[in-house]
Amino acid sequence: MTPASRTADTTDPAPELRRRWAATVAEARGSRRSAAAGGDPAPDPAPYADNLLDRWREPHRRYHTVEHLTAVLDRIDELATHADDLSVVQLAAWFHDAVYRPDRSENEERSAALAERALPELGVGAARTAEVARLVRLTVTHDPAPDDPDGEVLCDADLAVLAGSPDTYAAYAAAVRAEYAFVPEPDFVVGRSAVLRQLLSLPRLFRTPLGYDRWEHLARRNLSTELELLGG
Template identity: 90%
Template structure:
């Protein structure tokens, strides 16, 4: 992963996200002496945040944006007590849509591969790097195993948008449609309806106890309403 160059006159558009990224990287490094492959000192994590935020700010994005990243990180904070390795879950959030093209099907795989390249450069160990990549790949299905608390936290945080107020959910659905503006209406309706049915068929949308209590009922109501509006109920 090539860091974006930082210059003295660059205005940081997201200082809080930069702060959170630096804290997460430091926690993920743990007691390991920060070192990149070959024994060189690990690089400053800040340019990596620039690179990731640049990806999350690509002009074709309407829902999978920096705002979505920040929201997922906030929901992870709410669910933090359920996680086994909070820093790993937070890193997975940063990478889970880092590569995103709505006309491609391999976004999660490419995002996981990006993490597998970047995290060792940052001095993060092999086990944690592998776990971050596994969690990113898990967002393909949002169906973590019952013995996977970190997967449950990430997936719940990513799906929490489904439990917004009617206006918030409508804005989310509209943003998704805009990202797929290149898809004709009939094809979009068919594909979106299939996604909604897949989600509604899950025994539980939210696997953490807190996520279930906070978001399950509202999310199912929103999904059902959207499916009805699409004529796919």
Template identity: 70%
Template sequence: MTVMPTEPHPATDALIDRWNVLLERCGATAAPEPYCRALLARWAEPQRRYHTTDHLLAVLDEVDLLAAHAQDPDAVRLAAWFHDAVYRPDRSENEERSARLAIRALGEAGLSAALIAEVVRLVRLTVDHHPAPGDRNGEVLCDADLAVLGRSPEAYARYTAAVRAEYAFVPEDVFRRERAAVLRQLLALPALYRTPAAHARYDGPARTNLAAELAELSKPVP
């Protein structure tokens, strides 16, 4: 279901401007703004608590910071717009459905087949956030998407609260078990971030945040 927000996000106009410039730079042959408004409506759907317009904005800003590392920064920016465009917390095919949306929307907008293929590949990469060595576009998108893990403890707490709210339908003991398993997998990675800039900025704080959350999840359920 697509629902327009009752109150527009404060950054809506700026996001539309960014999208229009991006699509024009990428060679769109159709008016880009209607596609943007449809995407923003998706990002504002009521079931979202973390995967919201704020998350989209944060990922786009982070991609801009890391853009020098990418082989095709604009492909990464397009992938950021679509990576959670379809999001239902009770379903497992969100990334694939988001990728299919990108194929349809960007094709209608007149972008090249090669660019669309790269955007779709990047969207699908966010299933596991494991780009292959040398995949510089994938490294930028994944690092931008995971940058929240390395924010301040206060920002990280807001993130975890929003994630729990998205999964409010999951019983507490099940959520704790499954979330703890995800955190252990992340902590076991030799590097949470692949780009030098993101690794230097976020890896240490992210590991501290993840370990603290894992310790909290390990406590008995109240």
């Protein structure tokens, strides 16, 4: 994973995210070191953070931005006691929309493949790397199995935006529309309505007990309101 070229900044826009990334990578590595001759330490995680943050800051993004990444990581922190392997869930959050083109359907697959390349380079073991990639792919459906606590935490954190205040939800919906500005309005309404119906058809949007208690009612109200406004 070669760090993307970066424009010169006089200030660091995301020091806290870089700190959190380094801590997560250290936890995911455990005592593992690279297999390089001489037992050299695993690579510095900082360039990988820069690469990922550059991806999250791509100019075509309006919702899937650094702010969304931060929000997902914050919600994972709230749900941390439900996770089996918190560092794996946190890594999956970093990668879950690392590749994002609104005109493509394979974003999750390409994001998972990016994790599968980058994490072994960073010294993360095979089992955790595979689990991160699995969790990233799970965000296609947001429908984790009942015996998948890490999947439940990631999906709940990713969907928590649906439970915002009316103004916050309206801003989210507008940002989604802006990402799909290339889609004619009639086609967008059809596609977006289908997404909303699919979410509303889930028996539970939020699978963790805390997520369900905090967010289920508000999210369903917001989704239903948007669907009504779209004429669905």
